[in-house]
Amino acid sequence: MDNLRAKMEFAASFLNKRLSCPPKVGIILGTGLGGLTAKITEQVVIPYKDIPYFPRATVKGHAGKLVSGQLAARPVVAFGGRFHYYEGYTMGEITFPIRVMQLLGIKYLIITNAAGGMNPDFTTGDLMIIQDHINLMGDNPLIGPNDPELGPRFPELSQAYNYELRQLAIRKAAEAGISVKKGVYVAVPGPNFETPAELIFLARIGGDAVGMSTVPEVIAACHAGLKVLGISCITNKADGHHPHAADHEEVLAAAARAGGRLQQLVELVVSDL
Numbered sequence: 001m002d003n004l005r006a007k008m009e010f011a012a013s014f015l016n017k018r019l020s021c022p023p024k025v026g027i028i029l030g031t032g033l034g035g036l037t038a039k040i041t042e043q044v045v046i047p048y049k050d051i052p053y054f055p056r057a058t059v060k061g062h063a064g065k066l067v068s069g070q071l072a073a074r075p076v077v078a079f080g081g082r083f084h085y086y087e088g089y090t091m092g093e094i095t096f097p098i099r100v101m102q103l104l105g106i107k108y109l110i111i112t113n114a115a116g117g118m119n120p121d122f123t124t125g126d127l128m129i130i131q132d133h134i135n136l137m138g139d140n141p142l143i144g145p146n147d148p149e150l151g152p153r154f155p156e157l158s159q160a161y162n163y164e165l166r167q168l169a170i171r172k173a174a175e176a177g178i179s180v181k182k183g184v185y186v187a188v189p190g191p192n193f194e195t196p197a198e199l200i201f202l203a204r205i206g207g208d209a210v211g212m213s214t215v216p217e218v219i220a221a222c223h224a225g226l227k228v229l230g231i232s233c234i235t236n237k238a239d240g241h242h243p244h245a246a247d248h249e250e251v252l253a254a255a256a257r258a259g260g261r262l263q264q265l266v267e268l269v270v271s272d273l
């Protein structure tokens with residue numbers, strides 16, 4: 001624990017010296033959704049490999065760099081590239097960026113991902129405001145000794161995805177004519193895409209979308225007391241009846257098509273924070 005704390009503090013103080021101003025909003029960009037960084041002005045770009053103790057992104061579609069600056073006149077720090085459980089990272093490594101942002105003093109976390117749509121009303125390219133999640137990863141970033149300075153031993157997750165932020169996103173989307181769905185995100189470890197029987201099971205237990213990320217970061221962010229907004233980009237049908245299996249190229253192509261709308265929505269939400 002002491003070791004983790006020391007690493008976090010070292011990484012945060014490294015960044016503090018380089019960022020132009022203290023960020024208020026942290027943004028994590030999911031698979032194929034990194035385009036938002038182009039909208040950030042007064043950019044300071046720092047490759048993950050330069051940040052002390054930062055894990056490195058290995059998946060195609062993830063840039064592996066931090067971009068800080070202004071988005072909609074708000075100081076932000078955006079992470080283009082996240083760490084997945086299926087890559088072999090520990091939960092501590094996956095949530096390290098959240099802990100660094102916590103020390104940098106951010107108040108809001110906007111987290112995006114690519115996900116399979118299990119809800120029959122969802123189609124490829126839909127944006128889903130995450131209402132809640134189900135953690136089926138079989139692990140949790142808070143397991144182990146708790147550091148009370150970082151957060152409580154038994155954090156409350158009844159509003160993991162902040163109600164006001166969800167309402168703000170829904171209102172901004174409606175004003176801009178961007179259609180959004182709402183739903184529950186189920187996190188599985190991956191890396192295989194689900195079997196049809198698994199998809200039917202996940203839908204029956206209340207899932208609307210399925211993916212392999214986000215939940216560890218959101219658990220750590222809630223522990224840190226951050227207000228979280230989560231948005232999934234539905235990159236493929238995952239209803240257990242669909243004849244075409246999901247593949248990574250399809251996910252990347254769909255994320256690229258929906259990216260513009262997602263970026264616009266994130267920028268609109270940030271403008272009100």
Ligand code: HPA
Pocket residue numbers: 114115116117193194210211212235236237238246251
């Ligand atoms: N399953 C799990 N993760 C995903 C999917 C999916 O169908 N699409 C994008 N990420």
